[in-house]
Amino acid sequence: MQNLQEDLIKLLKNEENLVVDGHLNKNKIIELALKVEPKLIRLLLSTDTFKKHFFQKVDEVLIFDKIKFQRFVNNKSFLPDSYTVFKNKIGLVVNDDYLDNYITGSKDVVLAFPHKDCILEGGQTKEDQKRNEVFWNETLAPDNVDRLLSPKVFTNFKKYDKDGEHKVEVITPNDNLILKGNNLLCLASLLKTHRGKIKLIYIDPPFNTNNDSFKYNDSFNHSTWLTFMSNRLSIAKELMKDDGLIFIHLDQIEEAYMKILCDEIFNRENYVNTIAVKSSTPSGTKTAHRDKTIIKQKDFILVYRKSSSASFIPQYKRKEKWDTHFNYYLNKKDNTVISLLEKLKADKILEAEQSLKDFDIDNKKHREFYLKEANRICQTQSHKNEELKNQSRKLKDKVLVINENLENETMFYNGRQLTPLSKSIHEVIYNGKIDNDFGMLLCDFWDDIDFQNTQNEGGVSFTNGKKPEELLYRIINMATTKNEIVLDFFVGSGTTASVAHKMNRRYIGIEQMDYIEELPFLRLQKVINGENGGISKSLNWNGGGSFVYAELLQYNQKYIEQIQEAKTKERLVEIWQEMKYKAFLSYQFDAEVFDTRIDAFKTATIEYMQKYLNEILDKNQLYVNLSEIEDETFEISDEVKALNKSFYNTKF
Numbered sequence: 001m002q003n004l005q006e007d008l009i010k011l012l013k014n015e016e017n018l019v020v021d022g023h024l025n026k027n028k029i030i031e032l033a034l035k036v037e038p039k040l041i042r043l044l045l046s047t048d049t050f051k052k053h054f055f056q057k058v059d060e061v062l063i064f065d066k067i068k069f070q071r072f073v074n075n076k077s078f079l080p081d082s083y084t085v086f087k088n089k090i091g092l093v094v095n096d097d098y099l100d101n102y103i104t105g106s107k108d109v110v111l112a113f114p115h116k117d118c119i120l121e122g123g124q125t126k127e128d129q130k131r132n133e134v135f136w137n138e139t140l141a142p143d144n145v146d147r148l149l150s151p152k153v154f155t156n157f158k159k160y161d162k163d164g165e166h167k168v169e170v171i172t173p174n175d176n177l178i179l180k181g182n183n184l185l186c187l188a189s190l191l192k193t194h195r196g197k198i199k200l201i202y203i204d205p206p207f208n209t210n211n212d213s214f215k216y217n218d219s220f221n222h223s224t225w226l227t228f229m230s231n232r233l234s235i236a237k238e239l240m241k242d243d244g245l246i247f248i249h250l251d252q253i254e255e256a257y258m259k260i261l262c263d264e265i266f267n268r269e270n271y272v273n274t275i276a277v278k279s280s281t282p283s284g285t286k287t288a289h290r291d292k293t294i295i296k297q298k299d300f301i302l303v304y305r306k307s308s309s310a311s312f313i314p315q316y317k318r319k320e321k322w323d324t325h326f327n328y329y330l331n332k333k334d335n336t337v338i339s340l341l342e343k344l345k346a347d348k349i350l351e352a353e354q355s356l357k358d359f360d361i362d363n364k365k366h367r368e369f370y371l372k373e374a375n376r377i378c379q380t381q382s383h384k385n386e387e388l389k390n391q392s393r394k395l396k397d398k399v400l401v402i403n404e405n406l407e408n409e410t411m412f413y414n415g416r417q418l419t420p421l422s423k424s425i426h427e428v429i430y431n432g433k434i435d436n437d438f439g440m441l442l443c444d445f446w447d448d449i450d451f452q453n454t455q456n457e458g459g460v461s462f463t464n465g466k467k468p469e470e471l472l473y474r475i476i477n478m479a480t481t482k483n484e485i486v487l488d489f490f491v492g493s494g495t496t497a498s499v500a501h502k503m504n505r506r507y508i509g510i511e512q513m514d515y516i517e518e519l520p521f522l523r524l525q526k527v528i529n530g531e532n533g534g535i536s537k538s539l540n541w542n543g544g545g546s547f548v549y550a551e552l553l554q555y556n557q558k559y560i561e562q563i564q565e566a567k568t569k570e571r572l573v574e575i576w577q578e579m580k581y582k583a584f585l586s587y588q589f590d591a592e593v594f595d596t597r598i599d600a601f602k603t604a605t606i607e608y609m610q611k612y613l614n615e616i617l618d619k620n621q622l623y624v625n626l627s628e629i630e631d632e633t634f635e636i637s638d639e640v641k642a643l644n645k646s647f648y649n650t651k652f
Helices: 002-012 026-034 038-045 048-054 066-074 183-194 221-239 255-266 340-346 364-372 386-394 469-479 495-502 520-528 556-565 569-582 591-596 598-602 606-615 638-649
Strands: 055-058 061-064 091-094 110-112 119-126 133-140 154-161 164-166 177-180 198-203 240-250 271-278 298-305 316-318 328-331 336-339 377-381 411-413 416-420 425-430 433-441 485-488 506-511 547-552
Touching: 002 038, 002 048, 002 066, 026 038, 026 066, 038 048, 038 061, 048 055, 048 066, 110 255, 119 221, 154 520, 154 638, 177 520, 183 221, 183 506, 183 547, 183 638, 198 221, 198 469, 221 240, 221 255, 240 255, 240 469, 255 271, 255 298, 316 425, 328 340, 328 416, 336 340, 364 433, 377 411, 386 411, 425 469, 469 495, 485 495, 495 506, 495 520, 520 547, 556 569, 556 606, 569 598, 569 606, 591 598, 598 606
Parallel strands: 177 506, 177 547, 198 240, 198 485, 485 506
Antiparallel strands: 055 061, 091 110, 119 133, 154 164, 154 547, 240 298, 271 298, 316 433, 328 336, 328 377, 377 416, 411 416, 425 433
């Protein structure tokens, strides 16, 4: 079969209409085959081997077996390039046909984009500014990926608690983890320890705008971003419990693409909703172009579940004003009812000339009254049980009590069900505090969380993209209970990990940037020491707990970082001199030939030299694989070996 594939490639590669960027486009070949394109048929018939293999004779007539041909070309070993469907298009596809002119209800619709079937290996480095990140990428076709996603060796283990930094002796199931390294590879490594264990994933990935730091040198910007996310989300799904949930925080730039991608990864049936979050106010420079655009005021959070077994703890927001349907006051002693307004005036809560509309939930005196009397303040509503309704009418001014258990009390008054305010008192977030108050069910529009004053929350400064602790509190509260595991693999400033820590959840945070030691790392130490910002006061947080820090053990990755940091050509040549003896280079690269041409290489621009040296490194060897931990080449200490054994054998 291998010879047949090679012969077919040789035959077709001379056809210009089948070649894109110097490579055969398998999908174009299939397209022509399904159309029984005469020119393609003549080519195949020109060779006895293909005539025999892809045609059959029926009554002396040769019939092209296009299904057999399609299966042959679709084989992953045939042209395992990075082209999925069509090279330059992103769109909805059914059986390789784009839905340009119609919409279908078929469940087979997927989002297709270039490089979808490949691994996008991305890296980041820290520049002078905290959020000025440089990304590089290389799209790896399936046949170039072998050990890239194998479990990796971790190193530089440290444990932090109230007494500071400690040497790690053993990893336990209760340890919180902060991991530094490429998040794709960290996630793949966690499959060995946490597959099916994560209850909640919250991620706030790069939004892929001109204003953030996700800047790939790639002509398919949207496609590259989608590939970047697709690889990571596919692994993330495997880490989730059956009743697990994932929240993906985005803005409008990629939200639509991400929705379709997640429909495919998590299944459309497991889409829960898209939450719109009010994240800014239209003021100042934001309104400068109001005559040319509609000002952005919201973010989106896509919510998916692993399976139908997932459930939520309902969340509530505080009522903005008094609900005048609550207009009765119940006297429990004799089961009689009076007007709430009458009671408020009798107790001098309201003045004689005032009405229920003047009952102000922001007034301290009024608030104290309705919270204290929540079991007696009531509203009425209709009920289907005619017998109970008739019984209550016969009692006239008295209340019919069906069940004395206050938690499940059913009361009727004049033929209508009487419902106490206490059933509308819920935990709410209000003015930066978490409290029990008059709440209304929170649905898919969240406009009650302050995004404007979070820059210094947690005792660390992070001006761009920092999410409020209140937001993460709400998400963690609705999706998890104590001791369940929360994962954030774009941990950034550490909001997710910090809030999870204060809420007694276990957590894993992953970050590749060097600022991990300045932001989530430092922030969590402050949390442990009793930092009182964000939601700390509402939770009566006084500190405590611990986390374990570890890093992926670099190999080729260290050369990539050196290359990116190099400021001169001389430094790049020095790096090459070490790379040729110690680095893992691509099997297609000939170091001896390159050395004979080193003088010509030095005449190139620094940018080209950096790009070239990056490309010749074997991306399967960025970090040390766990399977090679005993290899003396990597000089791994007995202590690190023991901690990796502890980590990978721990039953999380």
